[in-house]
Amino acid sequence: MIEEKKVLTRHADSPGMIDVKNYIKDNGYKGLEKALEKKPLDIVEEVKKSFLRGRGGAGFPTGFKWSFIPTDKTKPHYLICNADEGEPGTFKDRVIMENDPFLLIEGMTIAAYALQADLGFIYIRGEFKWIAEILERAIQDARKVNMLGENIMDKGFDFDLIVMRGAGAYICGEETALIESIEGKRGQPRIKPPFPANSGLYGCPTIVNNVETLASIPFIAEHGAETYKLMGGFQAAGTKLYGISGHVNRPGVYEYPLGTNLKDLIQYAAGGVRNDKKLKAVIPGGLSATILKEDEIDIPMDFDSCVKADTMLGSGGVIVMDEDTPIPEIALATINFYVHESCGQCTPCREGLAKIQQILKILLAGNGTIQDIDTIIKLANTIDGTTLCPLGEAGGAVIRAMIKKFRSEFDALVS
Amino acid sequence: MSTSTLPQNKDAVTYTLDAKLVSNIEKLADQFPDKHSAILPALHIIQDEFNWIPPESVNQLCDILDTTPNKIYSVLTFYTMFHTKPVGKYHIQVCRNVSCSLMGASNLIEHLTQKLNIQPGETTPDGKFTLSLVECLGACGNAPVMMLNDRYHENLTADKIDDILKSLE
Numbered sequence: 001m002i003e004e005k006k007v008l009t010r011h012a013d014s015p016g017m018i019d020v021k022n023y024i025k026d027n028g029y030k031g032l033e034k035a036l037e038k039k040p041l042d043i044v045e046e047v048k049k050s051f052l053r054g055r056g057g058a059g060f061p062t063g064f065k066w067s068f069i070p071t072d073k074t075k076p077h078y079l080i081c082n083a084d085e086g087e088p089g090t091f092k093d094r095v096i097m098e099n100d101p102f103l104l105i106e107g108m109t110i111a112a113y114a115l116q117a118d119l120g121f122i123y124i125r126g127e128f129k130w131i132a133e134i135l136e137r138a139i140q141d142a143r144k145v146n147m148l149g150e151n152i153m154d155k156g157f158d159f160d161l162i163v164m165r166g167a168g169a170y171i172c173g174e175e176t177a178l179i180e181s182i183e184g185k186r187g188q189p190r191i192k193p194p195f196p197a198n199s200g201l202y203g204c205p206t207i208v209n210n211v212e213t214l215a216s217i218p219f220i221a222e223h224g225a226e227t228y229k230l231m232g233g234f235q236a237a238g239t240k241l242y243g244i245s246g247h248v249n250r251p252g253v254y255e256y257p258l259g260t261n262l263k264d265l266i267q268y269a270a271g272g273v274r275n276d277k278k279l280k281a282v283i284p285g286g287l288s289a290t291i292l293k294e295d296e297i298d299i300p301m302d303f304d305s306c307v308k309a310d311t312m313l314g315s316g317g318v319i320v321m322d323e324d325t326p327i328p329e330i331a332l333a334t335i336n337f338y339v340h341e342s343c344g345q346c347t348p349c350r351e352g353l354a355k356i357q358q359i360l361k362i363l364l365a366g367n368g369t370i371q372d373i374d375t376i377i378k379l380a381n382t383i384d385g386t387t388l389c390p391l392g393e394a395g396g397a398v399i400r401a402m403i404k405k406f407r408s409e410f411d412a413l414v415s
Numbered sequence: 416m417s418t419s420t421l422p423q424n425k426d427a428v429t430y431t432l433d434a435k436l437v438s439n440i441e442k443l444a445d446q447f448p449d450k451h452s453a454i455l456p457a458l459h460i461i462q463d464e465f466n467w468i469p470p471e472s473v474n475q476l477c478d479i480l481d482t483t484p485n486k487i488y489s490v491l492t493f494y495t496m497f498h499t500k501p502v503g504k505y506h507i508q509v510c511r512n513v514s515c516s517l518m519g520a521s522n523l524i525e526h527l528t529q530k531l532n533i534q535p536g537e538t539t540p541d542g543k544f545t546l547s548l549v550e551c552l553g554a555c556g557n558a559p560v561m562m563l564n565d566r567y568h569e570n571l572t573a574d575k576i577d578d579i580l581k582s583l584e
């Protein structure tokens with residue numbers, strides 16, 4: 001059996017937590033209180049020691065990222081919370097924002113102190129309008145109790161927050177596209193370097209972190225890195241929100257230690273495959289993670305183990321498919337998504353993905369050939385390493401994996 | 416930009432932002448280090464008001480934010496949530512991504528096209544309904560999912576959709 005660990009979701013079942021008074025009564029803001037007693041750089045060190053890795057998809061070590069922010073401040077510093085929640089199969093950050101907005105706000109305030117940031121943004125996907133309103137109310141309430149604004153907790157630290165809604169572009173989840181979007185531009189990724197920590201929003205040092213990452217900070221600030229590391233496995237510290245969807249009995253978001261076994265998560269957290277069907281395949285980390293066959297899912301769900309299994313933990317959005325699922329149709333739904341969301345800057349992404357889509361449609365209409373299937377694989381290979389951001393490559397790679405692992409289903413379309 | 420001939424359209428004169436909206440957008444712009452950051456939030460305000468982004472309002476926005484229609488259109492056409500043409504009074508957006516597909520989204524889309532007698536991307540002749548297909552709405556645990564204007568409707572079935580449509584009559 002596996003054991004749930006409620007750090008980020010400890011308030012998920014207590015509706016009163018959108019009231020700041022209840023949050024404070026339930027030991028809220030203890031992390032910020034402790035943090036403001038320390039030097040900013042000590043907090044960066046503590047987060048480094050905690051082995052917290054970014055929960056937005058790439059798993060970059062958070063403390064390490066923070067240490068790239070210049071310590072001699074010559075310009076404003078900005079902190080951005082990535083609440084775009086756009087990766088298909090992902091519906092976890094909203095659980096924090098809807099139920100426990102002050103956990104995120106506290107985490108951002110601690111982070112801002114550590115980074116000496118003057119202003120923070122929560123960039124939330126446009127469709128989550130009601131959640132943006134929850135956050136806006138929470139920010140106003142936090143100001144009223146001296147937890148945001150000027151001279152926070154009377155400790156001489158100033159920081160404020162702005163909520164900004166996106167408008168339906170998946171690519172704006174990519175951090176430099178997100179920055180462009182906040183600047184009032186088309187959401188097209190920038191060339192890196194420079195990295196945002198040197199030159200980000202308005203050309204100033206900027207850190208972008210995911211909601212779940214920032215919501216993990218209060219625990220670390222309150223209880224310390226060593227306690228945080230007790231949860232999870234070696235070099236895979238803390239808890240993780242796993243969102244499980246598709247053909248399971250109990251779809252939903254579940255919090256377990258990082259590195260919990262994927263097979264167990266599906267079986268015990270989500271109640272197994274529904275309708276007594278057999279499992280066929282699992283996409284473990286949002287749609288951009290390559291698909292796993294039924295016999296490949298006995299793996300710990302952490303960053304390194306997933307890479308070893310040729311896939312990725314990504315956002316932790318687990319999509320479960322039963323034995324009746326036609327993989328070629330899933331491939332078409334998948335490529336439709338990437339073609340729709342490509343920002344169009346890089347030719348291999350824009351044209352290559354559209355070509356894959358076109359061929360898949362021909363195959364599914366029964367008009368394809370074996371060569372067409374191989375052409376898709378070749379196209380995916382040519383996109384590898386030639387794009388500005390990971391979207392293009394991911395779009396090709398996930399289709400390639402579906403074909404390689406379920407080749408007979410694609411062959412059956414042409415015979 | 417095309418001005419529409421859909422029947423629910425008001426006279427073009429009503430597409431100007433009133434003093435209150437203008438002042439809201441000005442206040443909004445003031446909170447950002449650079450007022451161009453107000454473009455997206457302002458477009459949301461405009462769309463909340465008119466259900467789409469009328470050209471007249473874009474011209475006004477240019478004056479408020481000190482920018483050009485070119486710039487605003489290059490931004491707003493990038494983002495799928497903004498409409499440069501009027502949409503129906505009820506805008507139904509059904510998720511067609513993988514988790515929803517696994518849970519039967521295509522049957523629901525079929526059901527809706529039959530009920531409304533339009534294809535995805537179309538508006539009913541009376542201007543009441545627009546049907547769109549969209550990518551993952553971030554609610555996959557409650558698939559299948561659709562939005563009706565600003566609201567999410569989750570764990571959908573054909574019956575539930577019938578009830579929702581009935582309540583709009």
Ligand SMILES: Cc1cc2nc3c(=O)[nH]c(=O)nc-3n(C[C@H](O)[C@H](O)[C@H](O)COP(=O)(O)O)c2cc1C
Nearest residue numbers: 054055056082084085086173174175209210213391
């Ligand atoms: C196409 C694309 C979409 C992304 N979407 C999201 C998203 O919706 N939410 C998110 O937190 N990170 C997303 N990311 C990752 C961000 O670029 C960035 O790495 C992340 O926000 C950093 O936060 P973290 O270090 O806390 O993980 C996306 C990346 C790419 C390439």
Ligand code: SF4
Nearest residue numbers: 343345346349389392
């Ligand atoms: S890879 Fe695709 S989405 Fe990413 S920058 Fe290039 S064209 Fe845009």
Ligand code: FES
Nearest residue numbers: 510515552554555
């Ligand atoms: S796939 Fe439909 S809400 Fe995510």
